[in-house]
Amino acid sequence: MYxxxxxxxxxxxxxxxxxxxxxxxxxxxxxxxxxxxxxSSLSHKIYYKFLKLELIVPVEEKTAKDALVFETNKLIKFKNLGIEVPTIIFKNEEFFILEDTGKNINSYIRKRDITKERMYYFIDKVLLHLSNIHNNGEFHGGAQARNFTYKDGEVYAIDLEDSFDNSIDLKLLQFRDFLLFLLSLTKTRASFELDYNYIIEKYIFLTKNYTFKNKLNKLASKISFLIYLSDKKFINNILGRDVKSFFKLFKILKNL
Ligand SMILES: Nc1ncnc2c1ncn2[C@@H]1O[C@H](COP(=O)(O)OP(=O)(O)O)[C@@H](O)[C@H]1O
Ligand SMILES: [Mg+2]
Known part of the structure; x- marks a missing residue:
């Protein structure tokens, strides 16, 4: 008996x-x-104050209960806007239950043996999804590949708990979303290089956020000294795979 x-x-x-x-x-x-x-940690807030890097805008501090209310309300709002998210099956003040919406996108695209075709199948789907969020005047807040799932041909957004101070511009949060997504792609172990130019152009085509290309380029210029260092052989040799891919992305951004 059940x-x-x-x-x-x-x-x-x-x-x-x-x-x-x-x-x-x-x-x-x-x-x-x-x-x-x-x-966000104190050191995080200090870095932000000095560096003013969009990527590291500190998240708003919320109590556990407020964070749960924020995330579940956002799930409901997204569903009403026609943005694919898992359905909330149950919630109380301590926890909530979601239907399963498949494996997260990171688990597909990080694979060593993934084909180009399959890679861009997922990337295109997430770009469509993220653009849909942005075109509805919203942001994701944690748009890394691991915070999207895939089931039966459909992509879903999950992990919507992060919010930001009211003074922070929506465009900045959308820019941060897109940057987080790009950065999360650098984690792939695929046997081929990703075409970030294609991904950026496609996102801009879908959202008309034309200024983002220039913003990405400027961001890369801000850390150009690090990019320069990362290219030096003695430094490059000691960098881990993830850090190398990170700099690879920023080198591309610098040359946009
Ligand atoms: N509704 C769901 N369907 C499928 N997988 C999910 C779902 N919710 C969470 N997950 C899985 O659990 C992981 C963590 O959930 P997430 O909401 O992102 O929490 P966290 O804030 O800890 O990152 C996700 O990356 C995903 O793999
Ligand atoms: Mg998550």
Whole structure:
């Protein structure tokens, strides 16, 4: 006999030690996400004050309860706008339950043996999704590939908990979204180089955010000394794969 759903989820909530956990009920998969506070570290805020790098705008500090209300409200708002997000199955003050919307995009595109065709299949789908968010006058807040999922041909946005001070311009948050997405692509282990020019042009075509190309270019110029250093053989040799890909992206951005 099946226990009722409420009993099951309360039990999952109590027994799970992690903040996010999946479980099955009647052969269907669900995700339980616990309320937790959002904040940026002090050093993060100091870096931001001095560097003024858009990428590191500190997130708004929220209590766990406020963060949960923010994320679930945003999920509902997105759904009403026609932006694909998982349906909320249940929520209370401590946690909420989402339907499963597949594996996250990062798990597909980071694969060593991924084909070009498949890579751009996913990239194009996420670009369409992110543009849809931006064209609706919204931002994602954590637009890395791991915060999009894919199921049955459809991309979904997840992890919408981060918010920012009201004084922060929407365009800056959208720019940050796009930059986070680009940066997350550098984590791939694919056997071929990504065509970032294509990705940038496509995003701009979809959103008409024409200024972003120049903003990316300026951002890269700000850290051009680091890019220069990263190119020196003795430094390049000691950099990890991720850091190398990071600089590869910024070199491309510098030459836009
Ligand atoms: N509704 C969902 N469907 C499929 N996978 C999910 C879902 N919610 C979360 N996940 C998985 O759990 C991971 C973490 O969830 P996320 O909401 O991003 O929490 P965090 O804030 O800890 O990053 C995601 O990267 C994804 O792999
Ligand atoms: Mg996440």
């Amino acid at each position: 226990k009722n759903f409420n009993e099951i989820i309360l039990n999952e909530y109590k027994k799970s030690s992690s903040e996010i956990t999946s479980f099955f009920y009647n052969d269907k998969k669900y995700w339980l996400k616990k309320a937790r506070a959002t904040k």
